[in-house]
Amino acid sequence: MTTVVVRSAAVGDVPVLLALIRALAEFEKLSHQVVATEATLKASMFGSRQYAEALIAEVDGAPVGFALFFHSFSTFLGEPGLYLEDLFVRPEARSHGIGLQLMSELARVALGRGCRRFEWSVLDWNERALSFYRRLGAEPMAEWTVQRLTGAALERLASANG
Amino acid sequence: MTTVVVRSAAVGDVPVLLALIRALAEFEKLSHQVVATEATLKASMFGSRQYAEALIAEVDGAPVGFALFFHSFSTFLGEPGLYLEDLFVRPEARSHGIGLQLMSELARVALGRGCRRFEWSVLDWNERALSFYRRLGAEPMAEWTVQRLTGAALERLASANG
Numbered sequence: 001m002t003t004v005v006v007r008s009a010a011v012g013d014v015p016v017l018l019a020l021i022r023a024l025a026e027f028e029k030l031s032h033q034v035v036a037t038e039a040t041l042k043a044s045m046f047g048s049r050q051y052a053e054a055l056i057a058e059v060d061g062a063p064v065g066f067a068l069f070f071h072s073f074s075t076f077l078g079e080p081g082l083y084l085e086d087l088f089v090r091p092e093a094r095s096h097g098i099g100l101q102l103m104s105e106l107a108r109v110a111l112g113r114g115c116r117r118f119e120w121s122v123l124d125w126n127e128r129a130l131s132f133y134r135r136l137g138a139e140p141m142a143e144w145t146v147q148r149l150t151g152a153a154l155e156r157l158a159s160a161n162g
Numbered sequence: 163m164t165t166v167v168v169r170s171a172a173v174g175d176v177p178v179l180l181a182l183i184r185a186l187a188e189f190e191k192l193s194h195q196v197v198a199t200e201a202t203l204k205a206s207m208f209g210s211r212q213y214a215e216a217l218i219a220e221v222d223g224a225p226v227g228f229a230l231f232f233h234s235f236s237t238f239l240g241e242p243g244l245y246l247e248d249l250f251v252r253p254e255a256r257s258h259g260i261g262l263q264l265m266s267e268l269a270r271v272a273l274g275r276g277c278r279r280f281e282w283s284v285l286d287w288n289e290r291a292l293s294f295y296r297r298l299g300a301e302p303m304a305e306w307t308v309q310r311l312t313g314a315a316l317e318r319l320a321s322a323n324g
Contacts, residue, residue: 021237036240044241051242052235070235073214075183075248078198079206080213086237100322107311107320118311118319125305137315143287146303149269149280153299157280158269160262 002059004098006105009054009066011046014038017054020066024088055105057089057098065089067102069109074117081117082110103136121146164221166260168267171216171228173208176200179216182228186250214247217267219260227251229264231271236279243279244272265298283308 009017018038025031044051057065065088072083084106089098110118119141122129149157171179180200187196206213219227227250234245246268251260272280281303284291311319 021240025238030238033238036236036238040240044235051233068235068237070233071213072234072245073206073230073232073247074198075230076187076192076195076198078183078202083234085235104319104322107316107322111316111320116312116316118316119308121303121306121308123305124307133309136311136319138309138311141283141308141310143285144283144308145286146281146283146306146308147295147300148303149298149300150278154269154273154278154280157266157298158273160266160269 002096004096004101005058005061006055006101007058009045009056011042013054013056013063014041014046016056016063017041017045017066017068020056020063020088020090021086023090024086027088027091052085055102055109057102059093059096059098064093065098065102067106069106071113071115072117072119077116080113080115081119082106082113082115084118084120087120099132164258166258166263167220168217168263169220171207171218173204175216175218175225176203176208178218178225179203179207179228179230182218182225182250182252183248185252186248189250189253217264217271219251219264221255221258221260226255227260227264229268231268233275233277234279234281239278242275242277243281244268244275244277246280246282249282261294 015038018041021036022034025034052068052070055067056063067084068086069082069084071080073080087099087102107118122133177200180203183198184196187193214230214232217229218225229246230248231244231246234243236243249261249264269280284295
């Protein structure tokens, strides 16, 4: 019998987190995009300001998955929400409900902190994920599209009518 | 000649912020969704943890617009990003570049804090906004859809395999 434990990541888990982030990127064939290092994760997640937090899922003591989240904010509600940035379970550990355990713990964290909105994003072609999220009762915000500004365009905007 | 000033909101601006949030909701015909109060905004934006920050745009000393933002996080970059939750300029103050001044100041805040990603969401039918964002060089993350869990579904998930 296997035991699944979901726990909050601490600063000592930075190497484990980075390994899981790299496994996620490899799974998505995006390894070349990973520039995070142990130093940047330590500084941004466990420094003077915690920009993000993470949960780690372990099977018999071995880390097999993680969820990384931060707090969003709703102007209409006037309160923070919980935003799940990444959820990943190693392929060999799937179909054992570990993703659900991570999601369930996130829902408890959200409600425990007074957040009435739990949100995340999904790729339109990820049918497995979409069907999982539909079963949870999530509502797709289909009318909205995220816009991203980076690099030279971001610097150009920063220089506009200073 | 009018003078436009963009400045950071302080705790004394909570009544101004709430009035602008209500004006935004009215413009979107969503006034019934606003449950934020001065007390909730004060607690969540100027309390022990700042869940969101805001910029206020003033014309000749009168507040005419605001931008409310928080920090997102990129696992691959291992660093925070800046996420703009709401941008609003009162209809009577539009077409004077105030939205651009708010966006430009947000870009400076992002780069000043080491955030290489500046993101926000837009309604698919908001052509005026979409064309403004395209001119800025923003990339639409068209493959992604936000999923939102609230109310009874959120409580159900929190109670799953506790």
